[in-house]
């Protein structure tokens with residue numbers, strides 16, 4: 061169902077399993093997808109481009125150069141709803157993980173923002189090699205989806221793990237990915253992002269190290285999955301046009317803008333790092349050095365999430381807990397205290413998780429305790445995990461069942 065009318069780039073790398081990609085191509089076309097095959101040069105040693113051209117929706121491409129389009133990879137990458145690579149060889153996975161784009165398929169993989177599904181196939185020894193497994197872990201962390209190979213007969217009569225997944229599994233995974241793409245259709249989601257700035261005087265403020273990346277990732281992924289997204293943010297990062305951005309600076313601004321919209325949303329994800337304290341007095345003019353060191357007295361800011369928890373109706377509330385010790389205990393306490401449905405706890409003392417980096421590792425808790433513990437993920441991939449939990453709690457159909 062989900063494949064009907066969708067544009068799928070089918071990448072075929074050079075392995076013996078390339079012949080099975082013919083069957084996959086036919087099944088994708090049968091499911092109603094518009095399939096553009098891209099073969100690597102090595103793939104053409106195993107199977108003819110003409111075979112794919114005869115079955116697919118448009119002629120198979122094999123090269124960055126020499127075709128009618130001057131830059132085929134950007135056109136293919138930008139217009140795709142999904143990119144599938146089957147079989148994905150060790151070489152292809154290595155190039156993709158390293159960001160090398162020396163042929164049409166690897167360049168298309170870097171030029172796309174569509175979801176990517178790879179189905180590896182290779183000999184067992186290669187499949188189990190640390191280099192291959194580490195490349196795959198890198199790709200998974202970046203949000204690439206993997207259909208693991210199966211055990212069975214391999215080239216040369218060997219038997220073991222590394223056989224390309226059956227085409228029916230690859231089609232099912234593609235269906236699941238594309239239908240998940242719309243599982244939040246029409247759900248109104250308010251996301252907050254960034255650290256608030258609490259003014260001392262017209263030029264100085266008390267701030268924190270939040271980059272806003274986590275909130276932006278949640279907003280983008282929710283929007284991509286069909287939600288109507290409002291992003292209340294202290295940052296000015298580029299964002300998709302479909303997202304309604306409300307610019308704020310202080311906790312007070314954020315409190316006002318979020319509460320004003322609370323009655324009109326279904327979900328709030330408070331990813332912002334709201335300052336807990338602000339200067340009690342904001343100087344009207346820039347403080348001058350010659351007047352001596354100022355004494356900045358702090359007072360508490362409004363607890364936005366706490367206020368939402370007090371007044372909530374049917375809305376789903378998701379909070380974050382950035383901790384440096386006793387992660388689960390503090391997060392569970394915040395969940396209860398602020399009447400949240402879900403809390404995303406992360407250890408900000410780790411160098412690869414938390415502020416200013418692109419990755420995060422989190423424990424998701426609800427009132428029953430920990431519901432999910434993630435490995436180190438990109439913030440975009442973690443946003444997907446959080447939104448899966450949100451979708452489940454809203455009673456939306458699980459992924460893969462449009």
Ligand code: CTP
Pocket residue numbers: 311330331332333334335336361362363364365366378379380381382394
């Ligand atoms: N939060 C909020 N308003 C505040 C402070 C925090 O809405 N004034 C939200 C954050 O966006 C986050 C959650 O509350 O989703 C947890 O923030 P945190 O500051 O860690 O919680 P506190 O209750 O302030 O706990 P503590 O100071 O004990 O760590």
